[in-house]
Amino acid sequence: MSAPTAPPIRLRGVRVRALRIDALDLPRGGLTVVAGVSGSGKSTLLRDVLHAEGQRRYVAALSASARRLLERRERPDADEISGVPPAILVDPDQPPGRGETLADRAGLGDVLRTAFAALATPHDPTTGAPLAVTRADLAAADLIAARPNARGQIAFPADAALSADAYRGAGFNRYLADAATGRLEDAETLPSGAEIIVDRVKLSADAADRIGESLAAALRFGGGRATVWLETEEGPRTIDGKRWAPHVVRDRPVLDDGTVLPPATPRLFSPSFDRKDVARRAYRVDGQTWDRWVERSAADLRTELPADGPPAVAALAAALERLANWGLADRPLGEPAAALSRADDRRAALAAAADPGVRGLLVLLDAPLAGLEEADGERFLALCRSLTDGGNTVVAAGSESTLCRAAALLVELGPGAGPEGGRVLFAGPPGEIGTVDGSLLAPYLRADPPPVPSRPAPSTTLPDADRTPFVPRGLTLLVGPDADRRLHALADAATAATADGRFGAFGAVLFGPRAPLTNSPRSTVATFLGFFGEIRDLFASTPEAKLRGFGPGHFSLAGASPGRCPLCEGTGTVTTPMQFLPDLTATCPECGGDRFKPEILAIRVRGLSIAGTLNLTAAEAVPFFRGRPKPRARAAAVRDVGLGHVTIGRAAKTLSDGEGQRLRLAKTLAARTAAATLILLEAPAAGLHPADAERLGGVFERLTENGHAVIASGSHPRLRAAADAEVRVG
Template structure:
């Protein structure tokens, strides 16, 4: 047994429980009940912290700093491997092939069997000089800079001809240009000679004298390349990122045709295909191709590669290709790619921790995911899964239900035992295990439609479809069938269309639900009015901020070779404000205490006005348990989506697009979501939802089902009509599962 004693992370109420090892345990409960705090913030965090402490200080400097979890004791832990839904980073050199080691195996295969023989496996790698295309350096695309986005030719340097951020007249970078002596700063750029243009734009690094200082001069293009273009795009912020997006055009590399590889690597073939062509194949097709290769000299390698490719197909990723950039995968796809890496591992007695592994999966694929979870368990591992889907709960050896509510109303173990025991219990999860939503008997009638014609983005097969307006439309289909390509590619971006998805919310360490939703404005105004002082005092980014931590509440310390440490500010004790500001109160509470409130508490605290309206929308989307001052980077993808939806609900929108809004929702909360969607439609809006949850499908007015499979087996409209018609007439995978769901009603 893993023994947890007195766990108090976040809202956990000092809970103690035993979790069986080498079993599959599922943790359930409403959003905000404490599941992640127990599994990730306590058990996994302590396991990883203890392992990290065994490494040298130098190695630890490259690892995340994990604080000791707030618990009296944790016993009998084993090494924990967390397989979450975090995107796999924006590294442009990472692909599905490199992330799973499938491409490494393919490289060895071509180095042994490829004709003509061109070298070792490194000769087929786009990440080392030996194999990369020299023109694009293994990126597959080249950047071209639009000079007219850098300068205004009609002006001189003294008149502000350089339009690059941080190069304004009087700025240090501008000073270096005008003092270099390579051109006349009063001369219009349009009158520059070829040599002057070269010196301004492309001159390599040289030393020049500016006043009494010797400084380094380089042309604008090499300078901005060095400063910004070598960085990942997502690392750039604000006006710099906007400038790069505007000034830099990326095009397919003309030398390698986007394959990233050298001419030598592309010349070597097996059965008529080079390695780039193999990497571009859909994984289901690549698996067939590899099965057709017979070579005793690489027999074990072929067996391993076939097993890995078959696992990718089995887990529902057969529609991907090995050259697909990792950064383009959804959270669910990224989690399944990470999972495949562990299926063939020789490690046993490991604790695998999953965060909603069925996110983004059609009911057809959930059964395959269940099989993989059981396979991990049967190898002798402990598998801990945070999950809401009844299909996953049903296969658990042990269930821990947390609640009874969210936030301050949660954090207690309401049930711990087997599935029959949960089903017989009176907990919310136990009551909802067999809950079913009935088919909508009288679908609402559309007021018109949006016509999509000849849609051929990604795997879409030149399809025509009409999306009805004024109703709830649900777009379904297995993973990779083309749902996102259709909805995001052809509906998003139109006038009056609002998209609320699960993508990360941009913001600093200071960002929280109060700042992001605009709630802090009326809060500050209310405090200022009640105390007769200026509103800026109640902003942690302005006059009222604690001077030591600058209003963050934490002090971040860089320990050089050791990992950085975040500690609570001793001066304000994490309250973010000066002592003076905290003396001002509103109905007995200071600003820090209000920011510690949950949305539900604050909704009662602000009984009217703009603050009450904003908090009401947050409660409507199921975020009543969120703290107003909770950092945005701690929110899950589903919480981020619902936060965006709450903001957009204040707008005058015509059409809402939601991408899997049930992600992270307990079965009881799905009913609340359906009521919210109904309200949006009844208020005169159109709602289009990409969704796999059968309850949402059954509740729809209209269904658009794509398929029949994923990748090149998908991209077709296999059904459009009402849910009742789908259940009665259709023979698609969605129809089969919705029919089974309804039959059990």
């Protein structure tokens, strides 16, 4: 009898942001791909609907007080959302945290630390000598076997805080200092470095019990460290006229200065722990400290792991294999995540998603293949198969043909972006999308990718260390595994040169990395584009504002603004820190998300408050700012680069890396500078719908017609077809 099929995820009457989904069922246990142009609602569906609801399954298992706190999270506006299993969101665009490494990004951090703690043994942090730890009876047996009939003195280091009388009261009679032994009753004070003698013995099987008991006493009084002095002609120390050699016995990891090392636990090797801590440097595997161990690559480390190690080692071996499967086997595990290329960082995040312990969950992947090579598509599909074979449901957002054709269910949202999108145009097997009228995706899936024309290599080069070829007044595309690194190196060289003068034929350089525009929660799209000041001036110039004494500063979101909401401080949201979960963010109850005080919101321009103006999309802002050339031109540029659905008051830090990059491009497009500009863009078409990529090609054409040169990395087929030259790197 076959196992019952899990009911689908049911979405009915969903109204979240631009989404307007009447009815949609997502099958459990398979791969669903959500496609659509930029701004059509793909991320909203994954993050604000499916992920938000999936989190509630976890919240239901928490304590009542925790549930009351988390219930402040806003529910998605929908008639019905049911059948959603607990969800995890794999977000490859999440910037790395401070101190995060490749191992952390790939989900290896905890298993790496656990395996190291399981394998590590204590060493002297200064000399690197192993600190053997044993029991008193075992140490006695080893000594008798190694040196039968040898004379020995069992001692432990004296505590400088205790007197000779104290040790006499504990039953001891003699001490050892310098080159002689002495009687405790004759000592007024103990010399520095003195040792208390517990017993004098002859190593023999008959005396094994006595030796073991004396060693146990020495270890107990010596804080885990004792010395057995053995008489031998080769001994390094003279005591009472004879040569003696020390044999140190430890029943716990204790250093010569008496410092007792804590147990080797994973926390000892966490990024938050002091790197200079003695214990962190004392524990080693094959003579290597933690910091040296993680300098190894996955390939090197895997060959040296013991085949019969503890379970943590087997788990690490499997995790290293997953990392190798994503082409990262030769990278140092301790490499700072911030130093990774965007493509390698994304590969590491996808390697983390391949954890076989993930079972029975809803796994959400937003733009997983953005900026990756064609070979990564096959790796990703293998990841999806392993996840679904493990009983998981996978929903991925993206419009790559490889991804769309592999889906069990393909969902296309659209037809446009923002208010013009958010509707389900198609939901079914990929092979049936061609029968749907109005689908923007169908023509691209039916047709083969455009051919890449054969072009001669550019003869003009830039004055960087690599003499990078490029086409003046054209689009040069860098492709290959090292394309992003070359682009960053080129940006560094160009920035250093233009600080003092020109860079080749260019008087200015724009570098657009796939990185957040800002970390400020109050910086908006209008702020970044440089026309928020004009909006403030526009509202401050109204008769009502002048009557009430409101100047431009009242319409600002900056710290000194007297007009912003005092509770949320102009962000429109309030955040509650959570210890073991992402911070809880909700709409500000004071201003309702409008960011300003009521008296400021009462001022109107063309029927809109300043909150209403900031809620205009870039496309809507173009006619609104008639008579205002600067904001009108910049809003039009945002629309032209495919971000017409983005509101001008949207927090800049909430934009995706790709959206932020196109916003930088729009700023250059609107500037209309006379100086020739070198525009460097990191994977600008990564993750774009083919229609968006074609639009981006049109933007590049406008820029090059105006005398600028564009050098971009990436392998999007539409961009490759539009490029004037292609340079392979690596």
